[in-house]
Amino acid sequence: MLKKLDILIVKAFVGPFIATFLISLFVLVMQFFWLYIDDLVGKGLDVFTILKLISFVAATAVPLALPLALLLSSIMTFGNLGESFELVAIKSAGIPLLRFMAPLLILAILISSVAFLFANNIIPVANLKLNALKYDIIVTKPALDIKEGVFYDKIEGFVIKVGKKEKDDSTIHNVVIYEKNYGPQDQFLVANSGVMKVTPDKRFLQFTLHDGWNYQENGNRYSTNTDFIRMGFKDYQKDFDLSSFQMNRTEDSLFKWDPKMLTVHQLNLSIDSISKLRDSNINRLKSQLQPVLVFYKYRDSAWVLPDSLKNKSLKNIRSIIPDSMATTVYDRSSSAINSVKGFVDIAQGEYSDRQNLLRKNRVEWNRKFSLSFACIVLFMIGAPLGSIIRKGGLGSPLVFAVIFFVLFHLLNTFGEKFAKQGVTSAAFGMWLSTIILVPVGVFLTSKAMRDSQLFNKEFYFRFFKKFKSLMGAKAKPEN
Numbered sequence: 464m465l466k467k468l469d470i471l472i473v474k475a476f477v478g479p480f481i482a483t484f485l486i487s488l489f490v491l492v493m494q495f496f497w498l499y500i501d502d503l504v505g506k507g508l509d510v511f512t513i514l515k516l517i518s519f520v521a522a523t524a525v526p527l528a529l530p531l532a533l534l535l536s537s538i539m540t541f542g543n544l545g546e547s548f549e550l551v552a553i554k555s556a557g558i559p560l561l562r563f564m565a566p567l568l569i570l571a572i573l574i575s576s577v578a579f580l581f582a583n584n585i586i587p588v589a590n591l592k593l594n595a596l597k598y599d600i601i602v603t604k605p606a607l608d609i610k611e612g613v614f615y616d617k618i619e620g621f622v623i624k625v626g627k628k629e630k631d632d633s634t635i636h637n638v639v640i641y642e643k644n645y646g647p648q649d650q651f652l653v654a655n656s657g658v659m660k661v662t663p664d665k666r667f668l669q670f671t672l673h674d675g676w677n678y679q680e681n682g683n684r685y686s687t688n689t690d691f692i693r694m695g696f697k698d699y700q701k702d703f704d705l706s707s708f709q710m711n712r713t714e715d716s717l718f719k720w721d722p723k724m725l726t727v728h729q730l731n732l733s734i735d736s737i738s739k740l741r742d743s744n745i746n747r748l749k750s751q752l753q754p755v756l757v758f759y760k761y762r763d764s765a766w767v768l769p770d771s772l773k774n775k776s777l778k779n780i781r782s783i784i785p786d787s788m789a790t791t792v793y794d795r796s797s798s799a800i801n802s803v804k805g806f807v808d809i810a811q812g813e814y815s816d817r818q819n820l821l822r823k824n825r826v827e828w829n830r831k832f833s834l835s836f837a838c839i840v841l842f843m844i845g846a847p848l849g850s851i852i853r854k855g856g857l858g859s860p861l862v863f864a865v866i867f868f869v870l871f872h873l874l875n876t877f878g879e880k881f882a883k884q885g886v887t888s889a890a891f892g893m894w895l896s897t898i899i900l901v902p903v904g905v906f907l908t909s910k911a912m913r914d915s916q917l918f919n920k921e922f923y924f925r926f927f928k929k930f931k932s933l934m935g936a937k938a939k940p941e942n
Contacts, residue, residue: 468553469566472540476567479539484532491524492517503600516596522589526582526834530871533571534841535864540567541849542860550850560912564846571842579835583726591724609659618668618703620644625659635659638672640701650679654699661705668703675699722820722827730828737821744817748810755802818885825889826882833875833893840897841871843904847911871896 496503508516544550553563609615615623626637635657642650654675661668675696682689725733784792844867852859874896882892891898 468558468563472544472563473566473570475543476536476540476570480532480536483535483539484528487528487531487535488521488524491528492520495520495524499597508600512596512600516593516600519589519593519596523586523593526578526586527872529574529578530834530837530841531864531868533574533838534845534868535860537567537571537842537845538849538852538860538864541846542852542854543849545850545853550853560847560850560908567846568839568842571839575835575838578838579831582831582834587724587726587729590721594721594724618705621703633658633660638670638675640670650677652677652699652701666705668705670701670703672699672701673697722824725824725827727828727831730824734821734824734828737817737824740817744810744813748806751806752803755799755806819883822883822885822889826879826893829882829889829893830879833897836897837871837875840900840904841867844900844907847904847907850911851907867900871900874899 541550544553554560609623609625611625611628613624615625620643622641622643624639625635626639628635636655638652638654638657640652642652644650652672652675654672656674657670657672659668659670677692677694677696677699679692679694680689681692722730722733845864848863848867849860852863854860875893878887878892878895880892881887881895882889886892887895
């Protein structure tokens with residue numbers, strides 16, 4: 464049953480948590496856009512596409528934003544309580560630290576459970592949609608932008624140069640259009656003036672040209688017997704297909720086999736399937752090598768060296784091969800070795816690829832649990848840390864939160880890299896940050912329960928002052 468103290472602490476925590484979660488989510492989303500800004504600018508994306516992209520990125524950032532929000536909000540909550548001497552009043556009433564941490568710990572466990580459900584059910588779908596949309600945006604050509612005096616070659620099969628553009632950005636002068644083809648030479652068209660506009664359906668760029676010439680050369684490009692045609696015109700219309708500039712939707716199924724797009728159940732099935740394929744590849748390699756290595760079938764037999772060869776000194780294999788058969792034996796041996804090497808190289812490549820895929824699947828399986836459990840770990844660091852520093856607001860709490868979150872993120876990144884490279888197991892790599900930070904949380908909790916002055920500058924000032932006076936007393940010469 465909730466008591467007034469529990470309600471007070473939960474109310475003091477909810478506001479900072481929501482604010483810090485939204486700020487953390489915003490920073491992580493901006494990090495994505497900073498990374499892909501070159502691929503997004505100039506593509507003429509509509510508002511709906513940008514909003515979809517932001518929503519998918521925000522969804523994938525939630526599991527990382529939740530631990531950061533819990534860390535910062537717990538430091539702020541207990542720092543505010545300490546700064547207003549409410550912690551002193553609570554402790555003086557005989558209520559230990561762990562007791563008034565209990566409601567927020569339960570809340571952190573609930574948030575951790577929500578983070579796991581989100582990572583297992585929402586994140587795979589969001590990653591799938593995000594990767595498909597990101598691919599479509601990246602491969603889309605930049606928006607049409609024909610500048611004065613610059614050759615423009617983004618339209619397939621054509622190179623366009625406009626000498627001058629009026630202020631309406633539509634009336635053009637001194638137009639040159641080269642058309643690439645398989646004839647003897649590229650065809651080209653020149654005009655004194657014209658009007659450039661995009662059709663209402665945005666499928667074609669339409670040039671209405673005035674007072675110009677169209678030059679063509681027809682015939683076989685490997686022959687000198689060709690026809691040169693020069694055709695003058697008063698008005699001429701040329702349409703350019705803009706379908707390559709439009710963003711086409713890629714099917715989501717193209718990316719569905721990436722481990723990041725799978726749930727825990729699907730990852731279990733994938734890991735099991737990959738492990739079975741490894742055993743089947745070993746059996747397949749054995750069946751491929753048996754016809755080449757004839758002696759392989761005698762591996763379990765009772766075959767022994769003939770008596771005629773037992774007493775011979777076999778310094779090398781050449782001593783028992785007749786001269787007439789040496790060339791044949793060497794050729795067949797060389798052919799067999801090359802065949803074996805080819806089979807083994809193929810099998811080794813397949814095995815290496817499969818091991819990398821297996822490690823990636825195991826990394827993603829562990830990530831879903833480790834990031835969720837990180838919510839509890841960082842809360843167990845933030846709550847005692849806030850009660851020790853006893854500072855509210857966004858000053859000191861933000862500094863400590865950034866330090867511990869950067870440490871957590873670096874450990875998580877290094878652990879993931881080690882796991883994917885096979886330096887460590889996937890479990891150890893993905894839980895490395897937890898293994899290191901749990902003892903830190905236990906240490907800070909024990910210090911907070913004893914009202915430690917771990918971050919009190921006055922304590923260190925008095926300590927070093929006493930130490931300095933003690934060293935000065937020892938340095939005085941005796942009378």
